[in-house]
Amino acid sequence: MMYTPHTDADREAMLRTIGVKNIADLFQDVPAAHRFPELALPSAMTEMEILAELQALAWANDTARELICFLGAGAYNHYIPAAVDAILRRGEFYTAYTPYQPEISQGTLQAIFEYQSLIAGLTGMEVCNASHYDGATAVAEAVNMSHHHFRGKRPKVVLSPAVHPQYRDTVRTYTQDSDVVLVGDQGEVDPTANPQALLPLLDDTTSLVVVQYPDFFGRVFDYTDLAKAVHQAGGLLCVAVNPLALGLLKPPGEFGADIVTGEGQPLGIPLSYGGPYLGLFATRQEYVRRMAGRLVGETVDNRGQRAYVLTLTAREQHIRRERATSNICTNQGLMVLAATVYLSLLGKHGLRQVAELCYHKAHYAALRIASLRGYSLWSNEPFFNEFALRCPRPIDEVNDFLLDQGILGGYALGRDYPDFEKVMLLAVTEMNSKEDIDALVDVLREVSHA
Amino acid sequence: MPEHLMCELSVPGRVGFRFPKPDVPLAPLPEGLTREQLPLPEMAEVDVVRYFTRLSQLNHSVDTGFYPLGSCTMKYNPKINEEAARLAGFAHLHPLQQVETTQGALAMMYTLQEWLKEIGGFAGVSLQPAAGAHGELTGVLIIRAYHTSRGDTQRTRILIPDSAHGTNPATSAMSGMEVVELRSDRRGNVDLQALRSHCDDTLAGLMLTNPNTLGLFDENLAEIIRLVHAAGGLVYGDGANMNALLGIVRPGDLGFDVLHYNLHKTFSTPHGGGGPGSGPVGVAAHLVDFLPDPILGILEEGDEEEDLPPFYGFVTPPRTIGRMKAFHGHFGMFVRAFTYIAMHGPQGLRAISDYAVLNANYLLARLRGTYHVPYDRICMHEFVLEGRWADAPDIHALDIAKRLMDFKFHPPTNYFPLIVHEALMIEPTETESKETLDAFADTLIQIAAEARSDPDLLKTAPHNTPYGRLDEVKAAKELVLCCVAEYTR
Numbered sequence: 001m002m003y004t005p006h007t008d009a010d011r012e013a014m015l016r017t018i019g020v021k022n023i024a025d026l027f028q029d030v031p032a033a034h035r036f037p038e039l040a041l042p043s044a045m046t047e048m049e050i051l052a053e054l055q056a057l058a059w060a061n062d063t064a065r066e067l068i069c070f071l072g073a074g075a076y077n078h079y080i081p082a083a084v085d086a087i088l089r090r091g092e093f094y095t096a097y098t099p100y101q102p103e104i105s106q107g108t109l110q111a112i113f114e115y116q117s118l119i120a121g122l123t124g125m126e127v128c129n130a131s132h133y134d135g136a137t138a139v140a141e142a143v144n145m146s147h148h149h150f151r152g153k154r155p156k157v158v159l160s161p162a163v164h165p166q167y168r169d170t171v172r173t174y175t176q177d178s179d180v181v182l183v184g185d186q187g188e189v190d191p192t193a194n195p196q197a198l199l200p201l202l203d204d205t206t207s208l209v210v211v212q213y214p215d216f217f218g219r220v221f222d223y224t225d226l227a228k229a230v231h232q233a234g235g236l237l238c239v240a241v242n243p244l245a246l247g248l249l250k251p252p253g254e255f256g257a258d259i260v261t262g263e264g265q266p267l268g269i270p271l272s273y274g275g276p277y278l279g280l281f282a283t284r285q286e287y288v289r290r291m292a293g294r295l296v297g298e299t300v301d302n303r304g305q306r307a308y309v310l311t312l313t314a315r316e317q318h319i320r321r322e323r324a325t326s327n328i329c330t331n332q333g334l335m336v337l338a339a340t341v342y343l344s345l346l347g348k349h350g351l352r353q354v355a356e357l358c359y360h361k362a363h364y365a366a367l368r369i370a371s372l373r374g375y376s377l378w379s380n381e382p383f384f385n386e387f388a389l390r391c392p393r394p395i396d397e398v399n400d401f402l403l404d405q406g407i408l409g410g411y412a413l414g415r416d417y418p419d420f421e422k423v424m425l426l427a428v429t430e431m432n433s434k435e436d437i438d439a440l441v442d443v444l445r446e447v448s449h450a
Numbered sequence: 451m452p453e454h455l456m457c458e459l460s461v462p463g464r465v466g467f468r469f470p471k472p473d474v475p476l477a478p479l480p481e482g483l484t485r486e487q488l489p490l491p492e493m494a495e496v497d498v499v500r501y502f503t504r505l506s507q508l509n510h511s512v513d514t515g516f517y518p519l520g521s522c523t524m525k526y527n528p529k530i531n532e533e534a535a536r537l538a539g540f541a542h543l544h545p546l547q548q549v550e551t552t553q554g555a556l557a558m559m560y561t562l563q564e565w566l567k568e569i570g571g572f573a574g575v576s577l578q579p580a581a582g583a584h585g586e587l588t589g590v591l592i593i594r595a596y597h598t599s600r601g602d603t604q605r606t607r608i609l610i611p612d613s614a615h616g617t618n619p620a621t622s623a624m625s626g627m628e629v630v631e632l633r634s635d636r637r638g639n640v641d642l643q644a645l646r647s648h649c650d651d652t653l654a655g656l657m658l659t660n661p662n663t664l665g666l667f668d669e670n671l672a673e674i675i676r677l678v679h680a681a682g683g684l685v686y687g688d689g690a691n692m693n694a695l696l697g698i699v700r701p702g703d704l705g706f707d708v709l710h711y712n713l714h715k716t717f718s719t720p721h722g723g724g725g726p727g728s729g730p731v732g733v734a735a736h737l738v739d740f741l742p743d744p745i746l747g748i749l750e751e752g753d754e755e756e757d758l759p760p761f762y763g764f765v766t767p768p769r770t771i772g773r774m775k776a777f778h779g780h781f782g783m784f785v786r787a788f789t790y791i792a793m794h795g796p797q798g799l800r801a802i803s804d805y806a807v808l809n810a811n812y813l814l815a816r817l818r819g820t821y822h823v824p825y826d827r828i829c830m831h832e833f834v835l836e837g838r839w840a841d842a843p844d845i846h847a848l849d850i851a852k853r854l855m856d857f858k859f860h861p862p863t864n865y866f867p868l869i870v871h872e873a874l875m876i877e878p879t880e881t882e883s884k885e886t887l888d889a890f891a892d893t894l895i896q897i898a899a900e901a902r903s904d905p906d907l908l909k910t911a912p913h914n915t916p917y918g919r920l921d922e923v924k925a926a927k928e929l930v931l932c933c934v935a936e937y938t939r
Binding site for chain 1 (some may be wrong): 452455456457460464465466469472474476479480482488490491492493498499501502503508509511513517522526530532534535536537538539541544546547548550551552554555558564565568571580582584587591594595613620623624625626629653666668669671672698699703704718722723725726727729743744750771772773775776777779780788789792794795796797798801802805807808809812814827828849852855861866880881882883884910912913914916917918919920921922926928929930931932933936
């Protein structure tokens, strides 16, 4: 068979050693009535055949690289330096598992320690785990953590309506059978309002307030005052970030965030139709024992060498079982490595440079489009690389028009916010040239005339 | 010599990657919102590549050697899978593109969803869960939603055998369920009497790993499932050990109501140093409506005569538990698993489990007699030994594990399952040759002799690895978790 190296002679010798006649004899414990079903699956293909089929399936798609992509909303089309994938392709990294045996896993362990340092520095926090599944589940784990931190005595969690709708949906799924009460995005707060609108919801039953930075509409707010108010009420503040934006923007640690989560995809991880991505999670040292997920600490080996090891494992499910901080086990190991290599290559200068490129290109696009008849910016707040745009027609129509011209348009905000039927969320990255943006402007102009 | 950290290798002024100059006019930066410092390294590309390449060489991996880590299914990961996932037509798809532009990806996902239904014997599958534990959470939320929909809100207890993975109780607790531990009987099966005593109208369900973590197929499985169903409960299957069952038996046919698959175990998507995994969930017909949002569906039927393919898209199940994560799941893993299943076909899948079970029983046969086998029956894809002997009182499973590293073997899972003292849990997988298994068995037999003749050799192992045993207490006590300060000096 494909990946089994046994010869007939091997098999016979092994069966003799075991003391059975054939392999089927090993399955006597399986109920006979259901044993050895015929699976209705297509017959086996060779590597050459399946590759041809996969290529046909892949070619049937129009990608964000073939089209001119202005779609973001939580996943972004960024350039990935060639060296990132070269490292990811090392079998020593991608065919290993959780580094439970540190003597023969220092590669993974030290890389995770580097990741913890890079993300802690980027977010301005003290500790960072490695990792959660994505930006959405990281927020759900923040809710879980704060709920446990207050031992369930503060059931209320305030979700800003300007947090990614899929993140909020995920939090709802996770907490549906718990006594967590989610407020803020059920009509109590106008999504167009600034963070001060969340303040009336704070009280002594509030454990956590969740905001996004930049928020789902692309706006950048300084959350310093919000953090103060949350702390005064005795709660914690969680800020969900786009880590690439932090190449330019003030880190949430500076304005008093207690938990920083984020979607790590912009850091060298391909779009890959939505996954696998990377859930970032950083917090303050005082909460480290409440945090879920893997954590690597520095130590020495018995030869006196500096070395790294999984630490505080008593928080985790394989030790603590039903009293664990979370059930998370397998996480996003290889994506952690991708982000680590990406940040190492770009470094201090490169990350700032790419963040500024995104910023300037997005502002150029916004300025040009806003001057078109029928279009206007939905908000006047500062933004990073994404902005909401009022359009003269329903967004699905605009996008169909753009697609005909080879452009992947923005996200239709009406899907999640019924009042925003004609508002589109556009993202611009370093991948968009001035010509791309000008082409977008030209087509949008035509749309308003059509 | 230990590797330096990047904060020590970083040299001010070095650049590892350059972006093009801006081709648009510059906009003023937002006042008061920009950062002063960016504590990141400054390194040349060559130094970054060498650093991570050297780090990689400190790892043991499937590509470098035998990795019999029990319940983790560390099989060979075919290289074609990596090529497949990186095809430009897959790698650069945005998750929110119009579905008209992603029909190839959707067709692949739909097909994988259908194949997983067929392999497990289920009526519905969600590809969304990101890992095994995430699949468990999905499954338990589905069970809870099912009972709630029938007004059975008092069903809050989940039974979990004492041999279960730690994720099972953690998952149940996370879903607001009360965890009740079930003991195993002397043959390693679920204790039926204990089970019966918990079968009442508070029972939400049973989480069962089968084959269990002893590597044994429960001899009373039909009766277990009958008892749980008769009491109104549902049976959750932890599919971590599906590598023993492909084409052998379909859990859905046996009466399992929910089961998660681990694409990163059974279907060869790489383990990545701790993920990404992928944990699709299969459910029986009565639970299909509760699956996470969205699943794959055919929005318009195709027409074979006209050579018109179906039109695929996303569908929201009517009573969905909701969304488990952003977007549609670990698509990159779906491509790899799809490739793997397509290359095996029905006979090939059966051969995977045939040879996984053959390999495990062969190793067990070679080691029985040298090591005590606490539950000695024909095993499935893995088995558990005791790593202790009365005449080598100082030697523990840990010492055996560490000594194995000197021979370039990854140790088995140790100290799990908890019901075996000094457990060594061995899963060879089907991709290993007889020579590898023999070399491993010979080594374990040699180590058993060393345990008596030179116990110190084991206590101080490993000797031939780049690092020796680590001071884990120091790590937990001093809690040095990053080196950010080094960059801001």
